[in-house]
Amino acid sequence: MPPGTVRLSSLPDNTAPDLSAVAAALGSLAHDFSVRWLETCVSTNTELMTHTPADDGRIHVLATSAQTGGRGRRGRQWLSWPGHSLTFSSLWRFTPGAPVPAGLSLVVGLALALTFEKLGVEGVQLKWPNDVLVHGHKLAGVLVELTPGRGRTMAAVVGIGINIGLPAGVHIPEQAGVSDLTHELGHAPSREALLGLVLAELHGLFQTYAVAGFDALRGAWQQHNAFASLPVRISGEGKDIVGTCVGVDEDGALLIQGDSGLVRILSGEVSLRPNT
CATH class of the missing domain: 2.30.30.100 (SH3 type barrels.)
Structure with a gap:
């Protein structure tokens, strides 16, 4: 499969993950990442925060097919459904002097929005500080937690949950509505391809962020602001x-x-x- 190719799949996807498909979606960036995929995990963020991988120059990623105790903002439970969601966390160590954490979660949301738009999703919106919506319906969420990094610059564990194809009648508390990629596109990319595409988008935006700060990306975020002038x-x-x-x-x-x-x-x- 050529780099960047997206394989379409039916849902739910309960097959064993194919990490070579993640590498194919990452293309030339694949060597910058170390990807692990667990069948089940209490919380990918907690796992990376508790058992932080050694700094070997790579970005460490932990994905899971089933998350049993995921955490969201304000102590909320992070809801996901095995075979219907993509749930993963990644550890990013920034160069000393990078403006972490100012605007960091917004950069993550922007990376998701741009990924979804490249896949063909229309009406993508960003809700400050950490939700990605489609026409007002939640499609993905973000949880960023800080951990000691290089020198005085903090590292960040970036947790992401994406609705791929939700079970019928699902309801997320405190959300006006939910959506998923299958509904928006007719078909969704495989979990592995989607993971690789999001990681590649994060890689590019974080490079800009580390050098120029959130201000360099603010205009793009504003274009997706779900509540602009409301x-x-x-x-x-x-x-x-x-x-x-x-x-x-x-x-x-x-x-x-x-x-x-x-x-x-x-x-x-x-x-x-x-x-x-």
Whole structure:
């Protein structure tokens, strides 16, 4: 299979993973990655954080066919369905001086959005700080956790969950709706090809991020902002903030224009909802 070729598959996919297909999707970048795929795992993020691989110059990736105790933001359970989702984490060690973690989770979301668009998904949106939507329905989520890196620059464990083909009638709490790649495309790429394509997109964007910071990618993120110029309510840390979403700044902070002026939201412990 030529590099970058995407194999279509039926779902659910309960076959053993073919790591050569991941390498094929990565193409010339394959030597930069070390990929492990476990049949089952409590949490890929926890596994990489607890048993951090030695720094051998490669990006270490852990995927699983079934995650039994995945974690999302704010202590929520990360829901996934064996054979219906792609769940994986990757450990990225940045060069000293890289602007970690400012805007990092937004860069991950952008990488997912660009990957989905290259596959042909239409209506891809980004919900600050860590969700990827299609026409308002959740398609993927991100959890970034920091760990000691090189010198004073932190490393990041990037956890990603992508809905490939969800069981009928599935419901995710606190989500207005969910979608999956099978619904959006008619068919979905194999788990292995999708993993390779996302990793390749992350690799390119993280190179830009490490040199120029999130500001170099902010315009692309803004183009996908699900709540651009819309009335929103930010809740989760004391008094709610109501205003118009005007985008994000060069550090990835959310900007809300309220009655008293522009408010900069830094904390990840918030919820973004339409103000209806």
